[in-house]
Amino acid sequence: MDDFSSRVTDTTRILVARGLRAFGDGFVALLVPIYLIELGFSPLAIGAIVTATLVGTAILTLWVGVVANRYSVRLLLLGSALLMTATGAGFAVTTAFWPLLIVAFVGTMNPTSGDASIFLPLENAALAQTAEPRRRTAIFARYSVIGSLCGALGTLAAAAPDFLDGSGGPSRILIMQAMFVAYAAFGLINLALYRPLSPAIEAPEDLAAAHTKPLGQSRRLVYGLAALFGMDSFGTGFLVQSLLALWLYQAFQVSVTTTATILWTGICSAISYLVAVPIAERIGLIKTMVFTHLPSNILLVLVPFAPNLGTAIGLLLARSALSQMDVPTRASYVMAVVAPEERPAAASITAVPKTFAWATGSMISGYLLTLSTFGWPLLIGGIIKGVYDILLLIKFQKVRPPEEAGAAAD
Secondary structure (H helix, E strand, O other): OOHHHHHHHHHHHHHHHHHHHHHHHHHHHHHHHHHHHHOOOOHHHHHHHHHHHHHHHHHHHHHHHHHHHHOOHHHHHHHHHHHHHHHHHHHHHOOOHHHHHHHHHHOOOOOOOOOOOOHHHHHHHHHHHHOOHHHHHHHHHHHHHHHHHHHHHHHHHOOHHHHHHHOOOOOHHHHHHHHHHHHHHHHHHHHHHHOOOOHHHOOOHHHHHHOOOOOOOOHHHHHHHHHHHHHHHHHHHHHOHHHHHHHHHHHHOOOHHHHHHHOOOHHHHHHHHHHHHHHHHHHOHHHHHHHHHHHHHHHHHHHHHOOOHHHHHHHHHHHHHHOOOHHHHHHHHHHHOOOHHHHHHHHHHHHHHHHHHHHHHHHHHHHHHHHOOOOHHHHHHHHHHHHHHHHHHHHHOOOOOHHHHHHHHO
C-alpha cells in the first residue's frame, strides 16, 4: 500500500471509530444518572459519581496530551480503547458506590457527551498528521459531522430501557447493564480499528526526539487560545438546551414537545460544519471562525427582545445555522499552528478548560432564570461570546497556518 492510500485508510479508521464512540457516549451520558437512580443511590451519591466522570475525564485528557509526545500515538489509542472497554464492563457488573466512583473517575465516560475525552488529543493529532494541509479542515469537518450525528442517534438510543421494559422484557436495570456492555463492545471495535494504523499518524521521530516537553515555543500561543476558548464556552454555558427550554417555557408558555422540536437543530449544525470548509478556503480559518460566529451571537442577543414566539424561533434557527462553523475550523487551526509533536498537548490544553467554563456558565444561568423571565442568560451569553470573537480576531489574525501563509506570500 502506498503512502497516500495508507493515510486515507488511517483517516477512515479514525472517523469510523469516532462515530461508534460518539454513539456510545450519546446514550451513556443519559443512562448513567438514570441507572444510578434505579440502583437506589441518593442524589448526593449520583452527583459525586457524575462529577467524578467529569473531573477524571479532564485529568486523563490533560495527562495523555502531556505524555503523547514521548509515546506512540497508536499505542496510546490502543490503551484508550482498552480503558473504554473496561469502563463499560465496570458499570455493567458493579452496583456498589465506591467501585463505581473509581470506575467513573479513571474511565472514559463523559457526562456531557461532548468532545473532551482522552481520545480527542490523540485523534486530532493523528488526523492532522495524515491530512494534507489544504484537506485538513475538510477532514475535521467530517469528524465533527460524524460525532454530532452519531451522538444524536446515541441519545435517542438511551430510550431503549423504557421501550423494552414497557414491552414486558427484562428489568430496566438489566437492560441498562446490557447497554453498558455495548459501550464496552464499542471499545473493543475501536481497538480493532486502531490496531492496523500506520506510522503515518506519528510525528516525525527526529522532531519528537528534539522536544522533551509537550509544548515548546507554542506554549504562549496554546495558552492564549485555551483562555479564549474557555471564555467562549463560559458564554455557551448560559444557553445550554435544558436552560434554553426553561426560558422558552417561561417566556412563551411553550409545551415540552414544541420546545424539543424547536431545539432539534443538529441537522443545521451538521450542515454548517461542511459549509465552513469552502468558506475557510476563501477567507482563512480565523476569519471563518469569527465572521460566522459573531453574527450568530448578535442573533442570540436579539432573542430576549423577540416580541413573539415566531420571531424567537426564527432567530434561534438562524443562529444555529451559523454558530457551529467554528468547530472544525477551530480544531484545524490549533493543529496547524503548532509543531507536529506538540499537537496532542495543544488539543488537550485547549479542550479541557472549556468543560469547566461551560459548567460555570450553566450554574449562573440557572440562577438568573430564578430571578426573572427576561432572557438575561441569552443576552449575557451572546455578549460574552461576541467579545470572544473580537478578541480572537485581534490577537490571532496574523498567526496563520502554513497553507494560508504560503498563499499570502504568493
